[in-house]
Amino acid sequence: MSPEMIGLLGIIVLFAMFLLRVPVSISLVFVGVIGLAMIRDWDSALVQLGTTPFSTASSYSLSVIPLFILMGMFLSYSGFGHDLYKAVDAWIGHIKGGLAMTTIGTSALFSAISGSVNATTATMARISLPEMKKYRYDDALSTSCVAAGGTLGILIPPSVILVLYGILTMEPIGELLIAGLVPGLLQMGLFMIVIYVMVMRNPELAPVSDKKGLMVKIKSLKSVWPFFALFALSIGGIYFGFFTPTEAGGVGAFGALVLAILTRRLSWSDFKKSLNETTHLTATIFFILIGADVFSKFLALSRIPSATTQFVANLDMPAVLIMIFILLIYFVLGLFLEGIAIFVLTLPVVYPLITTLGFDGVWFGVVMILVMNIGLITPPLGLSVYIISGVAKDVPIQRIFRGVIPMLFMMILCLALVLIFPEIVTFLPKLM
Amino acid sequence: MSKMIEKSERFVQKIVRIQQFISNIFLVFIMSIITIDVLGRNIFNQPLKGTFEMTELGAALLVFFALAVTHKQDDHITIDFLVDRFSEKVRNVINGLVEILIACIVFFMSFYMYENGVRTMERKATTTDLAISIHPFIFVITFALIIFALTAIFKALTYFGLAVNKK
Amino acid sequence: GDDTSEASGDAAKNLDFSHFFPSSHFMEEEIKQFSKDLKDKTDGDVSITSYPGASLAEPDKHYDAAATGSVDIALSVHGYTPNQFPLTSVMELPFMSENAVEGSKNLWKIYNEFDEFDDEYAGTKPLWLYTTDPGQLFTVGKQVKSVEDLEGMKIRSPSPETSEWLEALGATPVSMPMNENFEALERGVVDGTIAPWEAVKTWGLDEVVDYATIGNFYSTTMFVVMNQGVWDDLSKKNQEAINELTGKRMAEKTGERFDQFGKDAVKQAKDKGVEIYELSDDELNNWKEYIEPTIQNWIDDVEDRGLPGQKVYDRAVELSNK
Numbered sequence A: 001m002s003p004e005m006i007g008l009l010g011i012i013v014l015f016a017m018f019l020l021r022v023p024v025s026i027s028l029v030f031v032g033v034i035g036l037a038m039i040r041d042w043d044s045a046l047v048q049l050g051t052t053p054f055s056t057a058s059s060y061s062l063s064v065i066p067l068f069i070l071m072g073m074f075l076s077y078s079g080f081g082h083d084l085y086k087a088v089d090a091w092i093g094h095i096k097g098g099l100a101m102t103t104i105g106t107s108a109l110f111s112a113i114s115g116s117v118n119a120t121t122a123t124m125a126r127i128s129l130p131e132m133k134k135y136r137y138d139d140a141l142s143t144s145c146v147a148a149g150g151t152l153g154i155l156i157p158p159s160v161i162l163v164l165y166g167i168l169t170m171e172p173i174g175e176l177l178i179a180g181l182v183p184g185l186l187q188m189g190l191f192m193i194v195i196y197v198m199v200m201r202n203p204e205l206a207p208v209s210d211k212k213g214l215m216v217k218i219k220s221l222k223s224v225w226p227f228f229a230l231f232a233l234s235i236g237g238i239y240f241g242f243f244t245p246t247e248a249g250g251v252g253a254f255g256a257l258v259l260a261i262l263t264r265r266l267s268w269s270d271f272k273k274s275l276n277e278t279t280h281l282t283a284t285i286f287f288i289l290i291g292a293d294v295f296s297k298f299l300a301l302s303r304i305p306s307a308t309t310q311f312v313a314n315l316d317m318p319a320v321l322i323m324i325f326i327l328l329i330y331f332v333l334g335l336f337l338e339g340i341a342i343f344v345l346t347l348p349v350v351y352p353l354i355t356t357l358g359f360d361g362v363w364f365g366v367v368m369i370l371v372m373n374i375g376l377i378t379p380p381l382g383l384s385v386y387i388i389s390g391v392a393k394d395v396p397i398q399r400i401f402r403g404v405i406p407m408l409f410m411m412i413l414c415l416a417l418v419l420i421f422p423e424i425v426t427f428l429p430k431l432m
Numbered sequence B: 001m002s003k004m005i006e007k008s009e010r011f012v013q014k015i016v017r018i019q020q021f022i023s024n025i026f027l028v029f030i031m032s033i034i035t036i037d038v039l040g041r042n043i044f045n046q047p048l049k050g051t052f053e054m055t056e057l058g059a060a061l062l063v064f065f066a067l068a069v070t071h072k073q074d075d076h077i078t079i080d081f082l083v084d085r086f087s088e089k090v091r092n093v094i095n096g097l098v099e100i101l102i103a104c105i106v107f108f109m110s111f112y113m114y115e116n117g118v119r120t121m122e123r124k125a126t127t128t129d130l131a132i133s134i135h136p137f138i139f140v141i142t143f144a145l146i147i148f149a150l151t152a153i154f155k156a157l158t159y160f161g162l163a164v165n166k167k
Numbered sequence C: 001g002d003d004t005s006e007a008s009g010d011a012a013k014n015l016d017f018s019h020f021f022p023s024s025h026f027m028e029e030e031i032k033q034f035s036k037d038l039k040d041k042t043d044g045d046v047s048i049t050s051y052p053g054a055s056l057a058e059p060d061k062h063y064d065a066a067a068t069g070s071v072d073i074a075l076s077v078h079g080y081t082p083n084q085f086p087l088t089s090v091m092e093l094p095f096m097s098e099n100a101v102e103g104s105k106n107l108w109k110i111y112n113e114f115d116e117f118d119d120e121y122a123g124t125k126p127l128w129l130y131t132t133d134p135g136q137l138f139t140v141g142k143q144v145k146s147v148e149d150l151e152g153m154k155i156r157s158p159s160p161e162t163s164e165w166l167e168a169l170g171a172t173p174v175s176m177p178m179n180e181n182f183e184a185l186e187r188g189v190v191d192g193t194i195a196p197w198e199a200v201k202t203w204g205l206d207e208v209v210d211y212a213t214i215g216n217f218y219s220t221t222m223f224v225v226m227n228q229g230v231w232d233d234l235s236k237k238n239q240e241a242i243n244e245l246t247g248k249r250m251a252e253k254t255g256e257r258f259d260q261f262g263k264d265a266v267k268q269a270k271d272k273g274v275e276i277y278e279l280s281d282d283e284l285n286n287w288k289e290y291i292e293p294t295i296q297n298w299i300d301d302v303e304d305r306g307l308p309g310q311k312v313y314d315r316a317v318e319l320s321n322k
């Protein structure tokens, strides 16, 4: 059997295992190892089984994820998250979908601290989901907000993956980082609009509260300061060079803990619960990432990613059509592969191709992020959805996947706008 | 026979709880060292040596120590909607078989993790700044994986028990 | 029997070659060229598929991957797995070479002269070893000409030895992964970094650094190794062909590419306004006062392991003075 055939077969088996309720992580490891064995040999495949788990779990860029999650736990258990949403409710609770839009906005703000989607999603899920539940928001709507908001994490600078793109393609990293800002804000706006429209059509998704008096509004602000103090500390710390975006997780978690202790908001048992839940969620996410790593080594050896991109590269078609083909391929790869793996496996063929076709390299970097973000919320390998599912255990995963569909349309719309008006991406870096 | 199973299950559960505690300690540990490093670097021009590698190791240990308890609580992500449609008996059988599969894969993983540890020991691999030997950590993780696999086996037994009892 | 297996023994063997460089890097070109040469020389018996970007193994797992057969050939940096290549790390010491060709040639020579190296490469057959162009000091906002200038500056360090002498010089060494270096320099988390010119260009650091201080403080060394079993399975004829193609030839060739790329990087950095300062011998002597204890510590450490640290160091210095 050719490696490509083995690759396709692997994907089918992966689907089947998912449906039989085998944990996502275990399915990925299983198919990955057997696939590696079929393409190379058993010895080397089994070696992977013994090395990948440790090397993935001990990679620095991932090792700070638990700290971001912990920050979210502290903010939630100490009631800071609750206070924030209470204040938001006091001010804009009478507006349709106000809390959901707040979640998107807070995610955007949080994206200025965090450089990764995983960290943004996990932290925001923990802060916002319990609150939106209290205000009887529909759980498909609330989870989809977190999933959508989380994808802003790598668009709004800092962004781990845009730095990687710069290194892989030698495009200027500074320009790339700035280039993500406007599309990120555009996407944020589109998410808010779709929320508003959805709630207009079906008010039950997001019950509105009564309009509050001015005194209530002002009083509600009294208790949100810790939240903003923490944001100021984290964003300030990053932009004044006290710590890197990866370190911000550790400092932020510590800061949240100190604030919670100072304001006497965190009991000992809540502290313990925060730690327990953080380690559980981290183990869940990391085990999937370990599986995704084994699986992507298998797909790399199957040569499916390089073969499909090579195929498109050889097509004799107008540039625009080729671009659309490329984006389709990225969409499909995004179903099965994690962002970084996609970059590494396809850019060798795709990047030279799109630059010879006359597309702007910085622009394409942002376009890739937009497409890749779609992959994060689509099954079967929808990491963002899995992370949210790890927090919202009472919401069936297929409900989350279905809930994000309107957000998906907004992401596609944003992509279309960026394709038609490249200036959305390129004008800001050109000002530099 | 079933008494012995029960006893060993209780014993494994005890280890799982201890592992949860250790996992929490590592979480607090990496939070603390990053903060100390950042403060030390910016205020006293004295970073905490080895923060980078201790964070990596700490996070890895945190993850593997928490795997078993996470599995015990059914926290690993699964896609349920198809299996949910089957009868309870079929569901229990499928779940039991899946647990066996998990146990097998994780046992294999622990075995090859052990071999990886031996290789690492022979090559005297260490961390960069503090030159801490890496192989003890890999052996500890091997142990944690075995506990994970045992947890899966006990879950399988529970599922099969349910499948047999509910006729 | 034997005759036929000699002739068709390796009937079209394809080897997986894994490395961590991005596919846009010139080393991928070098590997493709090597693959072509290999195919020609072995009459199509042996060919190579290159897997760039560490898609088959993490950068610090490459040696292990080759030794265990997860991949057939692996290229990576010795320094990613510290202490596992005690003798090879002699070339990481300061002032060992002025350019990559010299460093690579000398490293390969020393490797062949001392049998004690064999333990470091157990399970593999080293095809060639090489160094990049030497590491220089790059700083943001403040030019470093003297030891005093360095006082209190936070510098990203590539190795524990470098951290040791940076500290002796009064700087604050910071460890971080290379992919965080750009943002750390840009925001001022660190004030500088020690890296070869090659890396400055590869990682886009010339966008953010303002000054370069040239002193040949460090060399990154890299290995290209083949799984021992795979090597043993090759026919004598093909082994000879590979030996001819690799070794000194590739060490030199790779060194030349790094030097050329380093020169391009200097030019590009100058265009971007990076100011370059070359330390004079007199000035370097000031630095050496602080740096030399690190070299002695290295020798002592290696001797403590029962390895000929002093001899290897002396030979490396002797070669570098030629």
Ligand code: NA
Pocket: A110, A111, A112, A113, A114, A115, A116, A152, A153, A154, A155, A156, A157, A158, A159
């Ligand atoms: Na971000």
Ligand code: NA
Pocket: A334, A335, A336, A337, A374, A375, A376, A377, A378, A379, A380, A381, A382, A383
């Ligand atoms: Na996906």
